[in-house]
Amino acid sequence: MMDPTTDNAGNTGDADTARASLEALRAEIAKAVVGQDPAVTGLVVALLCRGHVLLEGVPGVAKTLLVRALASALELDTKRVQFTPDLMPSDVTGSLVYDARTAEFSFQPGPVFTNLLLADEINRTPPKTQSSLLEAMEERQVTVDGTPRPLPDPFLVAATQNPVEYEGTYPLPEAQLDRFLLKLTIPLPSRQDEIDVLTRHAEGFNPRDLHAAGVRPVAGPADLEAARAAVAKTTVSPEITAYVVDICRATRESPSLSLGVSPRGATALLATARAWAWLTGRDYVTPDDVKALALPTLRHRVQLRPEAEMEGVTPDSVINAILAHVPVPR
Numbered sequence: 603m604m605d606p607t608t609d610n611a612g613n614t615g616d617a618d619t620a621r622a623s624l625e626a627l628r629a630e631i632a633k634a635v636v637g638q639d640p641a642v643t644g645l646v647v648a649l650l651c652r653g654h655v656l657l658e659g660v661p662g663v664a665k666t667l668l669v670r671a672l673a674s675a676l677e678l679d680t681k682r683v684q685f686t687p688d689l690m691p692s693d694v695t696g697s698l699v700y701d702a703r704t705a706e707f708s709f710q711p712g713p714v715f716t717n718l719l720l721a722d723e724i725n726r727t728p729p730k731t732q733s734s735l736l737e738a739m740e741e742r743q744v745t746v747d748g749t750p751r752p753l754p755d756p757f758l759v760a761a762t763q764n765p766v767e768y769e770g771t772y773p774l775p776e777a778q779l780d781r782f783l784l785k786l787t788i789p790l791p792s793r794q795d796e797i798d799v800l801t802r803h804a805e806g807f808n809p810r811d812l813h814a815a816g817v818r819p820v821a822g823p824a825d826l827e828a829a830r831a832a833v834a835k836t837t838v839s840p841e842i843t844a845y846v847v848d849i850c851r852a853t854r855e856s857p858s859l860s861l862g863v864s865p866r867g868a869t870a871l872l873a874t875a876r877a878w879a880w881l882t883g884r885d886y887v888t889p890d891d892v893k894a895l896a897l898p899t900l901r902h903r904v905q906l907r908p909e910a911e912m913e914g915v916t917p918d919s920v921i922n923a924i925l926a927h928v929p930v931p932r
Contacts, residue, residue, distance in 0.1 A: 617832035621881065623821035624829060630675040633816045634809065635664050636802070637795035643881070644786045644898055645672055645760065649826055650833050650877040653783025653870070654739050654759040656724075656774075656902060663788045665762045667809050669720045674812045676826075677819035678717035678756065685727035691734035695744045696751075709746060714738050717754055721761035725771040732778060735759060739781045756826055776861065776905065783870055784895075785902035829880070836876045837886040841931035846872050846892055852924045853904050858915050861905035871899045889930045897921055 624646055631642050641657070645668075648655045657665045666682065673680035683694060696712030713719065714735070724732060737743065739759055743750045761782070763774075779785075791799065808814060846868055854862030863871075872887075874895040879887045901917040910920075 616828040620821070620825040620828040620832065621883070623825045624881065626820040627672070627675050630817055630820045631668070631671045634671040634812055635668050636798045637791050638664065638668055638788065641668055641786050641788055642672070643878075644784050645669075645758075646881070647874050647877045647895070648783050649676075649756055649758055650829055650880075651783055651870075651873045652742075652756070652830075653873070654761070654781060656779070656782040656785040657760060657762045657788055658765050658785060659762075659788030660790070661764060663790060664809075665788055666720060666722065668788075669718055669760045671812060671817055673718045674817045675820055677822045679754070680718040680720065681713040681716040682720040682722060683713050684722045685724050685731070687727060689727045689731050691731050694731065694734050695738070696746060698747055707747075709749075709751065711751075712744075714744060715751075715753060717756055717758070719757075719759045721759055723763060724761040725763045725774055728772055729775065732772065732774065736778060736781060756823060779902045780864060780866055782902060783874065784898040786898055832885075833877050833880045835885065836880050838872065838876060839886070839931075842875075842887050842889065842892065843872065845889055845928070845931050846875070848928050849892070849896065849924060850900075852928055853900065853921070856904075856920055856924065858907060858910040858920050859904050860907045861903075863900050863903045867900060867903040870903075871895060874899050893925055896925055 627646060628639055628642055631638075635642075645655055647653075657668075659665055670680060672678075683689075692712065694712050694714050696710050696715065698707040699710045700707050721735065724735075737745060738753060738757075741750075742755070742757055743752045745751070759782075763771075765787075790796075850863040850865075850868040850871065853859055856862065871892065875887050875891040878895050879885075879891045882891075897918055900921055904917050904920065906915060906917065906920070
């Protein structure tokens with residue numbers, strides 16, 4: 603790795619320092635969360651791409667703790683909203699409040715005005731409230747009473763949903779699913795990881811006190827800005843661009859899918875592959891980078907045909923089959 607003090611332009615050194623800081627996130631978050639390195643990497647990729655993440659996993663696999671630990675390690679502000687059937691849009695975005703002393707209305711910001719918003723069980727709230735996040739996620743602003751109000755930067759929505767309990771839920775519409783850059787599945791821990799979790803708790807670990815667990819800031823907004831600038835300079839060859847397009851077009855022709863990946867999805871795959879390439883220490887994208895991010899970037903952007911679903915086909919299996927058949931550029 604280049605010494606930042608010897609960088610003539612000043613840019614490469616900043617980028618190398620930022621990469622080292624972001625790599626240190628894994629070790630720092632591991633002080634609180636055991637065995638979720640892929641999810642940590644996915645959240646970092648989303649921050650580099652200014653995207654949002656849908657976290658899917660059964661209750662009790664540390665989805666909330668993961669986001670809180672990431673915020674602490676990055677020294678970012680975070681807020682949590684528990685999505686319920688009676689939650690109103692203004693409970694998320696904020697609203698105008700009448701001040702009797704001044705006889706005027708003033709804006710009271712909602713929890714969306716933060717760096718990392720944890721939208722817990724987002725599919726438990728009606729579509730009207732779900733849609734209140736659309737403008738925030740896409741435009742990075744909230745409009746109340748005709749006045750647009752910018753959100754802080756960085757801004758990331760990490761929404762969680764339970765994959766097995768659908769009673770009383772409102773499935774996210776395709777338009778909103780498409781706004782999420784990545785869908786990360788949080789698996790149950792391995793036997794050894796679960797032993798480590800219980801051992802930590804037996805030794806007094808308190809998931810509500812990350813400071814006591816030793817989680818400290820190892821990176822910050824300045825590192826993210828330097829990293830984003832470096833990612834933007836990562837080279838993408840015409841062959842890689844065509845490879846991404848071919849993968850996405852193949853989903854639209856798959857007999858197992860009623861809905862394939864949109865051009866927005868192709869753009870997202872290119873962006874995440876660039877971020878991953880930079881994180882792994884390269885300034886150019888390879889086909890392996892595209893393959894590495896294809897599942898989390900595309901799995902929520904496709905829709906299975908009912909007959910395929912009945913046969914046990916999954917979005918992941920369809921995408922894996924496509925990756926196996928689309929010619930890889932040399």
